[in-house]
Amino acid sequence: xxxxxxxxxxxxxxxxxxxxxxxxxxxxxxxxxxxxxxxxxxxxxxxxxxxxxxxxxxxxxxxxxxxxxxxxxxxxxxxxxxxxxxxxxxxxxxxxxxxxxxxxxxxxxxxxxxxxxxxxxxxxxxxxxxxxxxxxxxxxxxxxxxxxxxxxxxxxxxxxxxxxxxxxx
Numbered sequence: 001x002x003x004x005x006x007x008x009x010x011x012x013x014x015x016x017x018x019x020x021x022x023x024x025x026x027x028x029x030x031x032x033x034x035x036x037x038x039x040x041x042x043x044x045x046x047x048x049x050x051x052x053x054x055x056x057x058x059x060x061x062x063x064x065x066x067x068x069x070x071x072x073x074x075x076x077x078x079x080x081x082x083x084x085x086x087x088x089x090x091x092x093x094x095x096x097x098x099x100x101x102x103x104x105x106x107x108x109x110x111x112x113x114x115x116x117x118x119x120x121x122x123x124x125x126x127x128x129x130x131x132x133x134x135x136x137x138x139x140x141x142x143x144x145x146x147x148x149x150x151x152x153x154x155x156x157x158x159x160x161x162x163x164x165x166x167x168x169x
Contacts, residue, residue, distance in 0.1 A: 015045035022054055031058040042074070049075040053085050060092060068092045076105075083113035091122055099129045117147035124156060133164050 022037035035058050041051035056071035072089035079085055086109035093102035103126055110119045124139030140157035147153060 011045045015041040015048040015051060019051040031061045034058050047078045049079040065092050065095045083109045087119055094126055099126045102126050117143040121153055133160055136160050
């Protein structure tokens, strides 16, 4: 039997198969098991950004935001046009209190999907935590206009409006 070198196509196919298996476990809520397949996917193909994205989502569910940030950052290296990736990375940074680092990712998510209320609300939250009250109000107002049924967006906007009026000019 002759040795057959593994081609890039073989690696990409194996990575895609592992990613599908990992996604299947995620759908069942078996996040720890999913990480085994997703890590196998990124070992096969380090450019397989969907596997890194799914891995980040698993680690968020497992409570490991730092690992999620690492996985999302790996995904960003090979994907520039998937808003949920940038939104999730920005939110993970916010969960760790790293609001300045979150902003560029949240802004990119907004640029990619400017009709997404969650992007606007995440920007509002990050701006609020950075004491940029005017910008925070602006983003929550956008979120409230995009999803009027989400009363928490309007409540956040009103709360920030009161803070601004108390602070004065």
